[in-house]
Amino acid sequence: MSTPGAWTEDRIRALREKEDLPFVRADASGILQEINDRFKAVYGWSEAALIVQSLGLILPPSFRDSHHAGFARFQLTEVSKVLNHPLKLATFCSDGHAIESEHFIVAEKHSDGSWSFAATLRPLMESS
Amino acid sequence: MNTSDSSSSSSRDRELIAQLRQSLGMLQVAFDAASEAMVIVDVDRRIHWANQASADLFVGGVPIQLVNQTLADVLKLRPMDAHTKAALQLLDPQRPLPRTSGESRCQVLSPHGDESQVQLLRWRPVELIQSPFLLVSFRDLSPEERALVQQQRFMTDLTHELRTPLAIVSGNLQRIARLRALPEAVSSRLTMAREEMARIQKLLGHLSLLTRLEVDPDVVSSGDHILVPLLQRWYEASRELAPSLQLKGLERGDELVVQTDPRALMLALDQLLDNACQHANRSMPIQLSFAGSDGLDHCILEFASQSLDAPVASEDLERWSAPFVRGKPGQDGERVEGPGLGLALARELMRGCGGTLELHQKPSSEGTTTIVRLRLKVRTSNGSGAVAAAVRTDPA
Numbered sequence: 001m002s003t004p005g006a007w008t009e010d011r012i013r014a015l016r017e018k019e020d021l022p023f024v025r026a027d028a029s030g031i032l033q034e035i036n037d038r039f040k041a042v043y044g045w046s047e048a049a050l051i052v053q054s055l056g057l058i059l060p061p062s063f064r065d066s067h068h069a070g071f072a073r074f075q076l077t078e079v080s081k082v083l084n085h086p087l088k089l090a091t092f093c094s095d096g097h098a099i100e101s102e103h104f105i106v107a108e109k110h111s112d113g114s115w116s117f118a119a120t121l122r123p124l125m126e127s128s
Numbered sequence: 129m130n131t132s133d134s135s136s137s138s139s140r141d142r143e144l145i146a147q148l149r150q151s152l153g154m155l156q157v158a159f160d161a162a163s164e165a166m167v168i169v170d171v172d173r174r175i176h177w178a179n180q181a182s183a184d185l186f187v188g189g190v191p192i193q194l195v196n197q198t199l200a201d202v203l204k205l206r207p208m209d210a211h212t213k214a215a216l217q218l219l220d221p222q223r224p225l226p227r228t229s230g231e232s233r234c235q236v237l238s239p240h241g242d243e244s245q246v247q248l249l250r251w252r253p254v255e256l257i258q259s260p261f262l263l264v265s266f267r268d269l270s271p272e273e274r275a276l277v278q279q280q281r282f283m284t285d286l287t288h289e290l291r292t293p294l295a296i297v298s299g300n301l302q303r304i305a306r307l308r309a310l311p312e313a314v315s316s317r318l319t320m321a322r323e324e325m326a327r328i329q330k331l332l333g334h335l336s337l338l339t340r341l342e343v344d345p346d347v348v349s350s351g352d353h354i355l356v357p358l359l360q361r362w363y364e365a366s367r368e369l370a371p372s373l374q375l376k377g378l379e380r381g382d383e384l385v386v387q388t389d390p391r392a393l394m395l396a397l398d399q400l401l402d403n404a405c406q407h408a409n410r411s412m413p414i415q416l417s418f419a420g421s422d423g424l425d426h427c428i429l430e431f432a433s434q435s436l437d438a439p440v441a442s443e444d445l446e447r448w449s450a451p452f453v454r455g456k457p458g459q460d461g462e463r464v465e466g467p468g469l470g471l472a473l474a475r476e477l478m479r480g481c482g483g484t485l486e487l488h489q490k491p492s493s494e495g496t497t498t499i500v501r502l503r504l505k506v507r508t509s510n511g512s513g514a515v516a517a518a519v520r521t522d523p524a
Binding site for chain 2: 062066070072075082
């Protein structure tokens with residue numbers, strides 16, 4: 001199991017600006033707090049539709065069980081296999097189709113013990 | 129609803145969600161802690177849930193990357209036992225999901241052809257209200273189990289390879305025996321050769337069955353059967369071979385229902401009778417009797433034969449049921465032939481039926497009585513009428 005590396009606001013900024021990639025950020029409960037313009041352009045979502053909604057919404061329905069279970073497990077163990085390396089996953093668009101994307105997910109533990117999560121997504125191909 | 133009620137309800141919802149999330153997390157921790165790789169698939173064989181071990185085995189360690197892939201996307205199977213068809217159907221979305229549990233020993237190959245160690249593949253239906261799912265698990269077999277599987281494959285291949293040349297030799301001996309006017313010396317040697325050939329073929333058959341019994345419990349298929357008709361049928365079929373055979377005490381086991389595979393039980397009794405005919409005093413009775421219950425959930429059959437020899441030491445007696453034990457020299461200095469595979473095969477057949485086989489000896493007035501004690505599992509009765517109606521009596 002890999003443990004999440006140090007994650008800072010600078011790193012968020014670097015991620016956001018890197019190659020103008022789609023970007024999302026969520027809080028400790030997996031509630032979306034931020035998406036960037038590139039994300040909106042590629043996957044068709046608006047802030048009104050996603051912000052303060054579950055991160056699961058941007059995953060195809062068949063992936064959501066696994067996402068919720070993995071997320072719940074991370075909250076108990078603070079150990080994850082998905083952090084800090086590129087990961088090919090389908091991303092769900094607002095119109096219901098999915099785009100295969102390379103996700104790079106990072107996590108930061110705050111001084112109060114809570115976590116934040118951010119990811120850049122590199123679209124690869126449409127999977128359905 | 130006022131503001132205070134609404135706030136309280138929202139707080140309760142958050143608390144409930146947090147509890148549910150914790151429960152889900154605990155379940156996933158347990159699922160991931162299993163050393164067996166496990167996936168849950170739907171009728172299309174698409175993976176809905178995968179644990180950490182399955183991700184380690186199939187996709188480099190990230191469970192969510194298995195989700196939505198079909199079993200055939202991530203693995204190929206090379207079954208290594210008699211359950212090839214059932215195992216391969218797991219990968220075929222054109223076939224319905226199995227409705228019963230099953231297992232198969234197999235090698236698991238990646239789609240690129242790399243093969244894993246021998247795995248025990250198990251499947252179990254998960255009948256949900258909305259739709260059926262199947263839990264599929266893979267357990268890496270221990271080195272001992274792998275060695276056993278390899279030994280089984282070797283024995284299966286060996287017996288298969290030997291059968292054809294032996295059948296050819298046997299056929300030719302039979303043709304020669306039909307020739308007229310063979311010199312007496314040739315005829316006598318021919319008879320001896322045919323007897324030895326029959327013995328080799330029988331040994332080979334037993335060896336093959338013994339090996340399969342040791343590694344594949346499904347070779348024996350136990351069900352509920354009334355004991356007495358089974359014993360009577362075996363007795364009728366066997367007394368021509370052994371006129372001194374007696375069947376005793378059956379009235380005590382009337383309507384008793386046992387869990388057994390009739391073919392396995394009869395084959396085990398055949399082995400005991402063969403051994404008794406070969407090693408016991410043929411002028412004395414060979415007796416199969418019903419000896420009651422062990423007070424738990426087994427009934428006891430005793431197979432007794434007599435010999436003029438003195439009893440053997442208990443450790444020697446225990447060795448008799450090991451394969452190919454050689455006998456000690458007789459009074460004339462000639463080494464006595466051992467029980468071969470017969471007792472070992474009978475013991476494995478009884479084990480396969482959930483029973484046991486033990487050997488005992490006691491001195492008798494003229495020598496020794498050897499008793500083979502068979503324990504058979506008794507079905508828990510739920511009313512004799514219902515039992516009698518439910519059991520099968522057909523051994524086939």
